[in-house]
Amino acid sequence: MSLLNYRVLEKSNYQGYILKPGAPVKVLQFGEGNFLRAFVDYWFDMANEKAGYNGKVAVVQPIAQGLTQQINQQEGLYTLYLRGSEKGQKVDRKRVISAIDACYNPYNVEDWLKVKVIACSDDLEYIASNTTEAGIAYDPQASLDQAPPASFPAKLTALLYERYKAGKKGLTILSCELIDNNGRELEKIVQKHIEDWHLETGFARWIEKENLFCSTLVDRIVPGRIRDQREVDELNQINGYEDQLLDVGEVFGVWYIEGPAELEDRLPFKRAGLNVHVVEQVAPYKKRKVRILNGAHTGFVLGAYLAGENIVRDCMEDEVIHGFMNKILYDEVIPILPLDREDCENFAAAVTDRFNNPFVDHQLLSISLNSTSKWKARDLPSLLEYQEKFGKLPQALCMGFAAYIAFFSNDLKERTADAILARRPAGDDYQIQDDDWVLDFYWEHRKDDAATLTAAALGNEKMWDQNLNAVPGLTEQVSRDLELIREQGAREAYASVL
Template sequence: MNKLSYKTLEQMGYDGYLLKDAPEKVLQFGEGNFLRAFVDYFFDMANEKCGFNGKVVLCQPIAPGLSKMINEQEGLYTLYLRGFENGQKVNAKRIISAVSRCINPYEDYKALLECAHNPDLRYLASNTTEAGIAYDPACKFDDEPPASFPGKLTRFLYERFEAYGKEKGKGFVILSCELIDNNGQELRKCVHQYIDQWGLSEEFSKWVDEENLFCSTLVDRIVTGYPRAEAAALNEENGYEDNLLDTGEVFGFWVIEGPEWLEEELPFKKANLPILVTRDHTPYKKRKVRILNGAHTTMVLAAYLAGQNIVRNCMQDEVIKGFMNKALYEEIIPTLTLPKEELMEFAAAVADRFNNPFIDHALLSIALNSTSKWKARVMPSFKAYVENEGKLPACLTMSLAAYIAFYSCNVQSLNDEALMCKRPAGDEYAVKDDRPVLEFYYAHKDDDAKTLAEAVLSNESFWGEDLTKVAGLTEAVTRDLETIRTEGAYAAMKSVQ
């Protein structure tokens, strides 16, 4: 079987959309599954739908990486987007041809710097993991390359400045996709730290700020990556060998913070893609965290204690689904400020995403670090509801009791990695969280419901405040925890609907 390439596709008589030759308009730091199923997919669609006519050149951010594999396939790969959309099952396949090549700067640093001399290059995109946007003072200007991503970027920007610093409009639109708050501005701060450390000119510093736009962005798509179990069958079906197969969910949404002119310049609006340019991305981040992530954290711990293992199966159970929906529509959405129609539409998409038949999303994987997750994802909705309504939200309060129950259900032992507990059905599971959290629950493993509820709610290291001061919360959580312990989590979820 021949490897995927333009020649292979020509020999097969492939008649789908391909763009073999076009100027490189995008430099992307990162070559992993997510960027290829998200950023590169969107630029590929823009090429087809509105004639963007641009290629993406990838830069491998760390060694080792995928550069050799990508170049062997001439940047081509097959992307499957699968799931439910508007209640309909979707399994869409597309060969992505937006990528031109992948540079390994650890083997050919000169090739990366040469990109800065390309007059067509306009956009820089990145996803170098949450740890990628970090200032490392060990990086030097003359390193080939600097180890950190911001170090590489600063050196690259300086190369551009040296080549085109006297010309207007030769800076970049920088689209940071790392999963940290205000990712674009945090990246800009790191760049300026290197400018100061390396003693670069005031003129260059001014150029960085005036000729480059650092955009904070919010990305939203579950990317499941290389389908190892299906790869052989998919390659056989396609008639070519593709070592870069990629998979993700159908849903995708990209919020880019920037001025009004950026929406017209970027190719995505013309291509009618689910990408929003806005002056402030924070309401959309809040929507995602509180609705999508909040629904997960609200539901999964009780559902796991009730015997479920996968998110999709929870959506087939009317009690669990009803519990989640009541939390979403009656307790979370009313606390948000975006137009109600947008919030309802997003919540409906969440239901489709949770019901995805192609993704076995394990409840235990979502349960990782649930203490900080409940604080970040659920507590803001909980507190806003109490403030707005003057009473406790029944489902969110129950989710807090379920969190306590999950961390204290038939505690067996504490090892170096996890707190070992047992579900009511008798199977053992590992609770994974920060060490002080696990030690706290192990120390309280024999507490009755009231004592444990008081200890957890008053623990300011968990919540940043003493939650026993919320009127009626200790009593309500104690009552819900006792229900879970005596009647089961399923009955407890049913009791609040």
């Protein structure tokens, strides 16, 4: 079977939108992995179709090993499947993405020179990146005379310097790395390299005044690979070509870009009617994502596992567990968020679809990994803010807290090198995995009654950065909830707050 390229695609009788080769390169992208190809490249591809953007993406491989050869063999083309649930309906959408022009390996000197030429192009408008959380980091060993400079921020500094010397206009940089204030942190490192490399002050001013470093919030789950080779072979047979870059993401996707209002009109996404938004600050939207999407996971899955469930999708079919999750979100989390309530409720409704994805068997045990730090970051702030705002404790979040303690203390059997072996009420064993000091704490307290364990857990300041026994009524409430879980089971305990 022939490898996907433009000629092969034409012979396959593909009926979807395709941007032919030769369109101007308007985006320079650092990163060629599954996420960027299912997210950033997807949005630009949709803008090409829906808004006539007519722009290609030149991709730079950020590390020495990558996908440059495969991408160029397929002339930038690849098949993207967006799979999931929308309003309760199963969705499986196929799209051949044609936004990528070519990929370059900057560790090849010839490719690095080509990237420099692209960086100075009059057509170039945007630089996008996802070089992982470790990518936005200052490297004091990076230098301008390296070909290329070692780190991503150093490469970016070198390319922007080439553009500055060529007398070109500034660019908009869209940082997608999963750190807070990703764009601002990237700009700080670029300015640090300018200082270290003793580059002219005019360049530093040009960076500050003429370029826009945007912090962004990305939200789409991208499994990337289809692990069943038989399914891959079947899809290739149906498509009429072999695709070494086949990519899979969930249907839901939203991109928040921090910037001035005029940026929304300049970007092609609004004209295309896409779920990409320019906002004054991304922080409230990150808070919404963490508290609703991530907080829902952490808030209900531990008790759901004790109740006998194994995957997230099945929890959405359970009236009690789904109802418990909704009570956390609609009654206790959304009322304290600093965003429009209807907007938050729409986001929460999408969470049900995302959790109900028929293509993903999301194991509750995999979500349980490192639940202590997750509870601290995702659910505890909602619990405390609710109590402060309304002067009472949130029932479902308190029950979720008790379910966390129950999961870590249910019929403990053995402390292994990196886990605790426990047994759930159904009789099967499970592994509790967390930081060693957390596991040591629960193992040491394995014989405690509910009241003693609750007081010890809530009083562990290393876990929560505070003594939660000081929160009025919290210790007593969580202790009662833990006792109820132990006596009647997690499902009955969840039902008691509905």
